[in-house]
Amino acid sequence: MSGTGRRRIELRPAAVISNTEIVHGVYVMEIEKHSDFVPGQLIAAARHPDDEPRLYSIACGKDHPTLRILYDVKPDGVLTPAMAVMKSGDVLYISSPFGRFTRTPENSWWIATGTGIAPFVSMTESGESANRTLLHGARYRDNFFFQDLFIERMEGRYLRFCTGEQGPGLIEGRITSYLKESNDIRPEIKYYLCGSADMVVEVRDILLQRGVPFDNIIAEIYF
């Protein structure tokens, strides 16, 4: 290859401020913040400046003094096992925030599972949760990351669908079952989906079957 191109995503060193395992295998990392961002954006991160970066949604409000990310450890992954053992003062290389999974003014439903909740944490902490309904899916109560934030800010517009246990405030069952049967699906509002590809494609198909035009479905996938 007679390549002339070498302009990669620019990664700058950022000090890790804290790194906390919130449930088994899932961590919240606070990192030094270099620049402002729009809630819903993400950063590219790598252990070394020449490594191929991985992407993480920012999981804090725009006025938060640091950058917060939420990640789960992929045992065969390149970066997350190394991130899991990082401590305050270590350095992670990060990009400027980018991405366009950001809020639009229309009424919306947010639908998330796993660490896919991160962009909605950012939007909610930034005061962007008015006229929003959040459908949050998890297997166990402890896996509703940041549930206290949503309970406080969204009250009855925060619905937790739990597939693995029962408990106060939890709706037993799957988001997909709810979406198939709910009378509240409105084709004219926006649906923001964030999570695994499996979740995104299955939920999207159900919404399409329920008459939501694909123009109103905005998805962010994790890869």
Place this chain on the structure above:
Amino acid sequence: MDNREALLGKTPEELRQVVEELDLPGFTASQISNWLYQKKVAGIEEMTNLSKKARAMLQDKYVVGRTTPSRVQTSVDGTKKYLFPAHRNLFIESAYIPEENRKTLCVSSQVGCKMGCLFCMTGKQGFQAQLSAGEIINQVLSIEESDQLSNLVYMGMGEPMDNLDQVLKSLQILTSEWGMGWSPRRINVSTIGVIPAMRRFIEESEAHLAISLHSPFDEERRRLMPIQQVYSIENVVETLMEYNFGRQRRISFEYIMFDGLNDTPNHVKGITKLLNGLRCRINLIKFHSIPDSPLKGTPPERMQWFADQLNKKGITTTVRRSRGEDIYAACGLLSTKTLVKKEDNKDF
């Protein structure tokens, strides 16, 4: 269950480690490489210039790793769709597409896909597993028409840039003199535009590159392809502009045509503007309807009109002949039907 490791997919360096570990002479590594990739044997017992003892020692820990297709569908036009078993009861598809002057195999690089494109049947599986270089090479070696193949395209199941280490390794095996001796100019690798991995591919491989375009407009492409939220097509094109691809290496854009959605005069203008200054070509592809999709394919005469308009604007554009329609050669359908998802593991 056979837990022996596969030799297929190993580079000469890795084969040297194998023979060192077994305390076999160093030259055995190149003999094995020759048997795997040039003589294309399916079993260690066929490696007849290795001593019986060496073969026995190899067979104790290793297998060649060739897997035959578990199902084949043949179209009236000669196109064949092969279903291969992959790991953990999963399946992948490869499509053999014979034409007058070329015989092309479309290979898969992943089981399922993480990218969630609205129009893609493979995406409906979600992501199941990465394929190893050996599993990619096996698709080339284990079809009936293996010796007739002239071209390879990495356009089957999965996003090649999301499994780049194994894709690059498979390309190394395919194109090396010690390997299968393919010209990289007969291999085309597609991507939806995962920019960091695409850069690495451009710099570390000589194969052609095909980008899935499908819309020149940001909002519209976001709806069709979630990747646009992260790596926009504008940034993909900007990245391509940074490289000098020379005369031999081809950059193409794949454009699936959806009736009334991305086949308007405005799209001709948008594509022309987007690709201005980039030496490339466009392939227009008929959309094969998939279950539950809100999208419909553009009629053939409209596709030809669209191609004519782009050609008038100076962008070499062809309408790809639709092949294997009676067996639905677009990837993902057969393996998705075969896949049984485990509901218990889901959190949604």
